[in-house]
Amino acid sequence: MQNIEDGFYDAFNYFKKRLPTKLSQPKIAIICGSGLGGLAETIDETVCKKVEFKYEEIPGFVSSTVQGHVGKLVFGLLGKNQTPTVCMVGRYHFYEGYSLKQVTLPVRIFKLLGVEVLIVTNASGALNKDFRVGNVAVLTDHISLPGLAGNNPLFGPNLNEFGPRFPPMRDVYDYDLRVLAFKAGSSLNFGAGAMKEAVYCFVGGPSYETKAEARFLRTIGGDIVGMSTVPEVIVAKHSGLRVLGLSLVTNMVALRKGKSADPSSTVDEEPEEPAPKHEEVLEVSKAKARDMQDLVRTIVELI
Template sequence: MPPPTHDHADDVSIEAFTTATNYLRARLPLELATPKLAIICGSGLGQLADTIENKVEFAYEDIPGFVSSTVQGHAGKLAFGLLGDKRTPTVCMVGRFHFYEGHTLKQVTLPIRIFKMLGVEILIVTNATGALNRDFKVGMVGVMTDHISLPGLAGNNPLFGPNVSAFGTRFPPMSDAYDYNLRVIAFKAADYLKFPRGTLKEAIYTFVGGPSFETRAEARYLRSIGGDLVGMSTVPEVIVARHCGIRVLGLSLVSNMVAIGKGKSADPSEPVNGLEEPLVNHEEVLQIGKERALDMQKLVRTIVDLISST
């Protein structure tokens, strides 16, 4: 029997979310039907879903209201299963939706509200990111403490439009977007795994629309306003999760160093200055994700076990 059709992916009515939730619940075994934890797997980090047991998967295109991911490194499926030694019921979003793909922010964040209706209480959101702050190096993990949303400040907020009061208030605060206790657990997990000190570092994440990477001047501006890391995702999902009352832990794998120097001057009256900073490309982002996949899997599994033990 084909799944029910849903022609209004941008519909924010409670009925739209209920349709998708009921579709999933009807096809899940009882032990997986009410996950308490959700994980969004960012670029190159989809292997996290391979660590769960008793897995049940759903392609995005089969779920009512979902759109499809078009980005290399994003598989496009929900994977339900039991994660870690504590066998925590978990749903993994293997591949996310992005604003730059042409989706609306309501489409991008629709899965978060479905997670809430399924019973999710904690969201772990991961991404691959560029480092603006030179205290970060490729391979480090930024533990998000705050964010700067350039699209949001310009009016592109996923909560724009009618408020769905069943999920939350019209004006939700974001000053506590990234849960302190979950951040403490992340550092405890790194210590437990004996990661070298400094592998994890707290960071402010800057959200930009993409899909072009930042110019040098833009990167310097983002650094000047307090950004440590920059990426093209995550913040819309976090805003909707907090609107729903879901606690959030954000983990950013540093995949590249963002070019922030002024570069060489072509003006013969100016001294030759600036370093030749390599251009970033998406293949580099995916490669770093592959290289650090095992460490990220261990880190997230350990975090989930520690959360389940508290």
């Protein structure tokens, strides 16, 4: 097996030495997005105590610097089937100054540990006016603006032990898992239209989109937009993991052009839309935390 400079195997061995047998081969990994880390608190400890590792303690890991992202891995048994699961409470972002290899390193380690399914959650802004704040978007596809511009986590020598040089991305979000997501929402009595399929646009951040950029993203087919998820998803697909993406819509993205300063303009003036704020993202995430936790836990029970 080739030498990998990013420390995948150092972290893998670190966990193997410290995890009890029941938790040493998790089947499901969950990446918890902005304000959605409470899922780890719902792990059942009646059979086996959960085990937590701060990112700073793990070889190769870096710290999460974003408000709402705690920064720890939690291993435990989740749901009525006691499924061995690892929760990534707080993720890394490209805009924090980390390389995409650093951002996606945990996914490689999940693969080495035996993970078969990756559930990725995030918070997003709605480009599609059919969406509402509080909706849960079930991802069907994505558009990676950084990837198209030359920032892809698979750049560089291919890691042949994980996957092929040119992995297809046409079906990156597993259909059967999406079916289970809607089944789980129905069993939890989510209202009509509370869950919608969506195309996710990945942008680099940390600045929010201009109105012109937002209109462009909507024009090219984006339903929602955010600053995470896609790098991890690409690496998960390259590694042969099944992927489910869930996004909590926390704000409506401003699309209108606004008023013109040109006195000769004949364009009707449009009312200004509110500017997005990270505090708003955290507020909506907190309000919907229980729903998201119940949804993900139910999906895990159905897998």
